[in-house]
Amino acid sequence: ITDLKGKHVITWQEWTKEEIETLLDLAFDLKRRKMLREKHHLLEDRTLYMLFFEESTRTRNAFETGMTQLGGHAVYLTPKMTQIGHGETAKDTVEVLGRFGDGIGVRNCAFKVGNAYMRELAKWSKIPVINLQCDLYHPTQSLADLMTIREKFGPNLRGLKFVISWTYAPKYIRPLSMPQDLILLMPRFGMDVTLAHPPEFYLLPEIVEQAKKNAEEAGVKFEIVHDMDEACKDAHIVYAKSWGPIAYTGSDTEGADLIEKYSNWVMDGRRMNLARPEAIYMHCMPADRGIEVTEEVIDGPHSVIYDEAENRLHAAKAILAATMR
Ligand code: CP
Numbered sequence: 075i076t077d078l079k080g081k082h083v084i085t086w087q088e089w090t091k092e093e094i095e096t097l098l099d100l101a102f103d104l105k106r107r108k109m110l111r112e113k114h115h116l117l118e119d120r121t122l123y124m125l126f127f128e129e130s131t132r133t134r135n136a137f138e139t140g141m142t143q144l145g146g147h148a149v150y151l152t153p154k155m156t157q158i159g160h161g162e163t164a165k166d167t168v169e170v171l172g173r174f175g176d177g178i179g180v181r182n183c184a185f186k187v188g189n190a191y192m193r194e195l196a197k198w199s200k201i202p203v204i205n206l207q208c209d210l211y212h213p214t215q216s217l218a219d220l221m222t223i224r225e226k227f228g229p230n231l232r233g234l235k236f237v238i239s240w241t242y243a244p245k246y247i248r249p250l251s252m253p254q255d256l257i258l259l260m261p262r263f264g265m266d267v268t269l270a271h272p273p274e275f276y277l278l279p280e281i282v283e284q285a286k287k288n289a290e291e292a293g294v295k296f297e298i299v300h301d302m303d304e305a306c307k308d309a310h311i312v313y314a315k316s317w318g319p320i321a322y323t324g325s326d327t328e329g330a331d332l333i334e335k336y337s338n339w340v341m342d343g344r345r346m347n348l349a350r351p352e353a354i355y356m357h358c359m360p361a362d363r364g365i366e367v368t369e370e371v372i373d374g375p376h377s378v379i380y381d382e383a384e385n386r387l388h389a390a391k392a393i394l395a396a397t398m399r
Contacts, residue, residue: 078396082196082203084189085211086259087284094217094262101221101385101392108143108388115145116395121175122148124206125158125167127182132359133206133214136386137179140394149175164194172201177398181206183249202397209249210281214393215358216255218385220263222378223311225385226354232264232294234310237349239302240271240317241366242339244330247318252358254281256313261289261296269298270305272336274319302339309349312376313356314341316366341367346376354378 076096086094107114122141124134134150141148153159158167171178178201182188188208196203205213227234238256253269254277261267267289269277276282282298289296299305306312319332346355355376361367371377 079399080202081397082199083213083393083397084192084196084203084205084208086213086216086255086262091262094220097217097389097392097396098221098224100396101217101388104391104395105385105388114143117141117144117146117176117398120144120146120177120398122146122394122398123151123171123175123178124148125151125153125156125178125180125182126206127153127180127184127188128207130181130206132383132386133181133390136214136390137204137206137394140387140391144391144395146176146394146398164191165198168195168199168201168203172199175201177202177204177394179204179206181208183207183209183251185209185249204393204397207249207251210251210278211255211258212251212358213255214390215252215386216259217393218389219256219313219356219358219382220259221385221389222356222382223265223354225381226378227310230264234265235268235308235350236260236265236311237268237270237305237309237313239269239305239312239314239341240275240336240339241314241341242333242337243316243362243366244333245362245365248316250277250281250317250320252315253277253317257282257285257296258288261285261292261294264292264294265311266295267297268305268309269296270302271298271300271317272339273300274332275317275336276320278320302345303348306345306348309353311354311356312341312346312349314367315357316362340365341371343368343370343374346371346374349376356382359383
């Protein structure tokens with residue numbers, strides 16, 4: 075067990091594998107304690123500020139409920155509810171909140187803005203800054219995903235084929251943070267990673283380079299393919315979701331023509347059958363049902379989406395308890 079008090083959670087790249095293992099152990103322990111209804115008020119009298127620049131169902135409620143279950147309190151904030159909307163700087167915001175409370179979580183997915191805002195907060199912050207999703211990473215989701223994979227396949231993940239595939243979903247353009255976080259984290263835990271997307275929907279080159287390096291260091295495979303069928307073949311884990319082309323990320327209208335070219339990139343039963351019989355289907359949600367994934371897959375026997383969503387709570391509590399203790 076390592077001491078993680080006060081450590082920022084902006085990307086797992088800044089955490090050792092041993093530190094992440096500590097969080098996973100803690101998450102499983104907190105899940106067990108909740109199930110047994112054992113009181114676990116590890117954060118009595120502690121306050122978390124949750125600053126959301128965009129909407130959320132899972133992340134906000136996992137962290138807010140998590141703070142309650144840990145005996146503390148969470149405050150939901152938006153730019154409009156605070157002076158951030160009038161231009162108050164990250165420094166002034168975090169210097170003040172840090173005098174009141176014990177941690178600050180932030181969601182800001184604006185392309186080329188969100189992560190930079192978090193870095194600015196972290197530069198001045200005396201309390202841990204927790205990334206609740208930015209334009210580059212979504213660490214609190216990927217930790218819950220890793221926990222879910224461990225639950226389904228056991229602690230040794232070496233040799234498993236993890237696929238993260240782009241899917242068609244024209245309703246709104248999503249950030250790159252989810253696939254980027256997954257390709258960075260999963261190789262470090264022994265999985266062979268396949269990244270699948272149409273050519274125009276590539277991820278940030280520097281992140282892909284780092285993911286390749288992580289895979290090399292872990293002695294696992296990393297490949298990029300532009301064919302969804304090829305990606306799904308023999309997969310143990312199929313994580314299929316949409317994201318935007320880099321040039322348009324952050325816009326909810328541009329990029330539509332490009333997306334329409336790939337309307338056949340849908341996660342359906344035929345593709346699920348290309349994976350291994352014991353394969354699981356994952357999605358961080360919200361999912362565009364019937365558009366990016368068919369009902370037979372998302373509600374089918376391979377789907378673990380609700381376990382995955384539940385684990386957001388346990389993973390959030392582990393992060394909070396470890397960093398705000
Ligand atoms: N997966 C996820 O982050 O969901 P929310 O946007 O609802 O928080």
